Amino acid sequence: MTNFKELQQTDREIYDIIKNETRRQQEELELIPSENHTSQAVLEALGSILTDKYSEGYPKKRYYAGLRFYDEIETLAQKRAKELFKVPFVNVQPYSGSPANQAVYFATCKPKDVTMGLSLPHGGHLSHGWKVNFSARFYNPIQYGVNKKTNLIDYDKMEELAQKVKPKLICVGATAYPRFLDWERFYKIAKSVNAYLCADIAHIAGLIAADVHPSPVPFVHIVTTTTHKTLRGPRGAMIMVTKKGIEKDSDLPEKINRAVFPGLQGGPHQHQIAAIAVCLKEASTNEFKEYGKQVVKNCKVLASEFIKLGYDLITNGTDNHLILIDLTNKNISGKEAQDLLEKVGINVNKNAIPFDQNPPSNPSGIRLGTPAITTQGMREKEIKQIVKFIDNVLKNRNNNAIIESTKQEVKKMCLNFPLPGIK
Ligand SMILES: *Cc1c(COP(=O)(O)O)cnc(C)c1O
Numbered sequence: 001m002t003n004f005k006e007l008q009q010t011d012r013e014i015y016d017i018i019k020n021e022t023r024r025q026q027e028e029l030e031l032i033p034s035e036n037h038t039s040q041a042v043l044e045a046l047g048s049i050l051t052d053k054y055s056e057g058y059p060k061k062r063y064y065a066g067l068r069f070y071d072e073i074e075t076l077a078q079k080r081a082k083e084l085f086k087v088p089f090v091n092v093q094p095y096s097g098s099p100a101n102q103a104v105y106f107a108t109c110k111p112k113d114v115t116m117g118l119s120l121p122h123g124g125h126l127s128h129g130w131k132v133n134f135s136a137r138f139y140n141p142i143q144y145g146v147n148k149k150t151n152l153i154d155y156d157k158m159e160e161l162a163q164k165v166k167p168k169l170i171c172v173g174a175t176a177y178p179r180f181l182d183w184e185r186f187y188k189i190a191k192s193v194n195a196y197l198c199a200d201i202a203h204i205a206g207l208i209a210a211d212v213h214p215s216p217v218p219f220v221h222i223v224t225t226t227t228h229k230t231l232r233g234p235r236g237a238m239i240m241v242t243k244k245g246i247e248k249d250s251d252l253p254e255k256i257n258r259a260v261f262p263g264l265q266g267g268p269h270q271h272q273i274a275a276i277a278v279c280l281k282e283a284s285t286n287e288f289k290e291y292g293k294q295v296v297k298n299c300k301v302l303a304s305e306f307i308k309l310g311y312d313l314i315t316n317g318t319d320n321h322l323i324l325i326d327l328t329n330k331n332i333s334g335k336e337a338q339d340l341l342e343k344v345g346i347n348v349n350k351n352a353i354p355f356d357q358n359p360p361s362n363p364s365g366i367r368l369g370t371p372a373i374t375t376q377g378m379r380e381k382e383i384k385q386i387v388k389f390i391d392n393v394l395k396n397r398n399n400n401a402i403i404e405s406t407k408q409e410v411k412k413m414c415l416n417f418p419l420p421g422i423k
Contacts, residue, residue, distance in 0.1 A: 026419055027411045028345035029386060033322035033369020034175065034203060036232045037376060039282060039420045042275045046234045050271035058257060073274045080280035081238055084209055086217055089241040089253040092276055093260050093268040097202045097226035100237035101127040102134060104222055105169065107252070107259035108196045111138050113168040116161070116195075118153070119143035121352045121360070123177035123324075125200065142167065146354045151314045152179060159189045166193050172220070173200025176351050176367050178303075178318040183219035187244075190220075196248070198222040202237075206230025206371070207320060209283045210292020221245030221252065230295065230321055230371045232288075233279025236272045291374060295321045298370040301380045305387035314353055314365070322369035326353045332394060334363040340397055344407040345414070346390060376417040385413065 008015045025037070050073070056063045059071040059078075074092060081090040094100035109115060115135070117128025122145040126133045129141025142165045147154040162170065170190050172181060183199065190197035199216035205225040207213035216223060223240040227233035239260070241253050249255070261268070282288055296319075303317045306325060314324040327337055334350030341348055351367035358364050373382070389406050396402040 022422060026422060027414050028347060029410055029414060030372035031346060031348045031368040031370075031386075033367055033371060034229050036206075036229060036371045037419045037421055038228070038232055038234060038279070041282070042232075042234055042278050043421050045275040045278045046271055048271055048274065050274050051269070053270065054267040055270055056261060056267050058261075070270050073270060073277060074268070077273050077277035077280065080277055080284065081240065084280055084284050085215070085223065085240055087223065087240040087242050088246060089256075091239045091253075091256050091260050092236075092273050093265065094224075094237040094239060095265065095269060095272075096235060097125075097200070097224065097237045098127045099264060100224040100226075100239050101125075101171070101198075101200060103239060103256060103259040103264055104171075104198050104224055105135055105139060106263050107255040108169045108198075108222075109139055112140055114140045114142060114165050115169045115171065116142050116144055116158075116165070116167040117171040118174055118177075119145045121356055122146045122354045123174040125173060125175050125202070128171040128173065128200070146177075148355060151354050153177070153181070155182065155185050155189070159192070162189050162193050162195070167195045169196045169198060171198050171200055172216070173198075173202060173224075175203060176322065176324050178313075178315050178320060178323055180214055180319045181216070183214060183216040186216075187219040196221050196245075198224060200224045202226040203229050203322070204320060206232055206283065206288075207292050207295065210289045210295075212292045212296050213320060217242050219244070221248050222256070227276050227279055230292070231279060231283055232291075232371070232375065233283075234272050234275035236269070236276050238276070294379070295370050295374045298374050298379065298383050299323065301383045302368065302370060302387065305384055306391075309387070309391050321371050322367060324351060324353060325366050325368070326364055327366060328364050330394060332397070333358065334366050335361070336397075337366050337394060340393060340403075341390060343403055344389065344393055345410040346386070346393075348390075373417075376414075376419060378417055382413060382417075 054064050055067050055070045059075045077092045078090050118124030120130040127135050129135045144158040172186050197220045199220040202225050204213050207230050208215045227236040239256050245252050299318050299321050303323050312326040312329050338350040348366045348368045351365045352360055352363040353365040356364050393406055
């Protein structure tokens with residue numbers, strides 16, 4: 001934090017809080033799989049004067065004057081996204097992942113149309129039709145899930161369901177699913193009922209960019225993604241339309257654009273869009289490919305170390321950046337584990353497991369991932385150490401001496417791996 005001099009003068013309270021949070025991030029382990037540490041370059045773009053202007057509309061079709069450089073920025077962000085994900089169309093304006101999904105619903109469905117999405121307790125996202133979300137209030141969502149034995153998506157059952165309910169839109173995307181998704185199979189199902197198929201790759205976008213996770217682009221019509229998870233950019237989102245999407249509906253790009261603006265949003269956040277452009281440039285490098293590979297490698301070590309210690313992993317392992325642990329056999333709930341680990345500076349999150357007997361406020365599982373610690377430079381050796389820390393704390397949950405000493409060890413380890421955004 002060297003460049004916050006003005007802030008320190010103007011608002012000491014916020015300055016101090018940011019400083020405390022910076023120290024916390026540096027001294028604690030971030031294992032929440034939807035999080036990451038972004039680069040200094042991304043932070044600089046995000047903190048720029050680009051926050052000043054309104055730029056409603058799209059490049060060369062704006063409602064305000066003085067936007068020639070904003071046009072250059074948005075066009076560059078679009079170009080980089082199209083090249084990285086190999087798509088013919090992208091909208092980079094959605095404020096975040098949920099508004100991006102909202103725009104897809106708005107563009108493809110009318111109120112009360114039937115849609116399908118992966119159920120939240122089975123690893124899906126709120127915005128794919130969960131009952132409290134807009135996607136359930138304004139549309140008619142049917143939820144599919146995983147198989148009770150394998151915890152893998154039950155494609156056969158989903159196909160039957162799709163044949164029965166004939167959805168207008170099928171969303172595929174997950175927040176707590178540790179395995180690859182079979183895009184081709186989803187496409188066959190969507191095609192058989194003539195539905196739009198949208199892949200929400202929020203969690204795995206960085207892995208797809210790094211070629212360590214199969215890309216949905218050849219098989220779906222629409223792709224939404226956040227930019228702040230494995231992609232390691234600023235908070236934000238994008239909506240892409242694929243070649244298949246344009247073949248199905250040549251108006252789809254225009255429908256998406258109109259849904260974002262003027263349908264749902266006003267002025268785009270161009271400082272965010274500039275930071276997305278920077279993150280896309282970073283994500284197209286060989287270093288980023290190495291990063292993606294290491295995220296998965298680290299996660300496989302995380303999984304096998306927990307399995308060795310008798311932990312029960314949903315699907316017995318992982319193909320991606322996260323694992324989901326069922327803590328039932330360890331006699332501790334997800335919430336208790338989360339709170340206990342937070343005390344020692346290890347941040348994980350409580351998470352429902354499929355067919356959970358406990359309520360979402362106190363579910364049976366925890367979800368852990370490797371994107372943030374891999375960015376910091378941690379490798380197999382540290383992962384093994386982290387698993388030991390976690391196991392030791394969970395086993396000795398009432399031993400304050402162990403809790404205190406583990407906290408110190410975690411801090412010591414973290415300080416050896418400086419965060420990229422703290423210069
Ligand atoms: C994180 C996530 C979102 C939502 O993103 P926000 O930026 O939090 O609104 C949507 N879908 C999936 C699959 C996600 O993982």
